[in-house]
Amino acid sequence: MKTKALTAVQIGTLAQRLSETPIEPGASAKKAGDNLARLLAARIGAERAALAFTSIMTAATPDQAEARLTLVLDYSNTEPACEPIPAPVDQPAAAITPVIGKGQAIRDQAQSGALPPAPDFSKPTHARFRAKLAQIVALAEAGDIAGLQAFEINPISSSPKAMARYRDLCIIAITARAQVGA
Helix, strand or coil, X not given: CCCCCCCHHHHHHHHHCCCCCCXXXXXXXXXXXXXXXXXXXXXXXXXXXXXXHHHHHXXXXXXXXXXXXXXXXXXXXXXXXXXXCCCCCCCCXXXXXXCCCXXXXXXXXXXXXXXXXXXXXXXXXHHHHHHHHHHHHHHHHHCCHHHHHHCCCCCCXXXXXXXXXXXXXXXXXXXXXXXHHC
């Protein structure tokens, strides 16, 4: 899928979702992008905003950019760390089967184009990573390879390592699907 740069109007439309006051149409994509970056930083913090901005601006289509912004806003995890995040509800059992321990069989499935099951993050130790996992799952289900590749994970503990493995397997599966369809 070829990426086409977003126009100033399209970027302004995205920025308007972050602002309660009307935003004047941007004269240039650069100014509109700067405004979007500033509003994102104010909403979700500078560190998260940098990654989110890159993901949004590298979207292949305006609809994909809109979807990525929605993910950022819906799963930005701005609550204090002490508040528990509720476990996902109404998911089929196959969707919460752990990836760990199935090794080669899951890799073979991914290479055939089947998305792997998401890691089981229902235990309290994974609570602070559930929102990030939900973002990865949404990107994988949307078939967004660029979004998955841009999704930064620092694999320093078991939860991020599981997310990184899942993300990498999803990229393999989506790439395999694209090669079959080509």
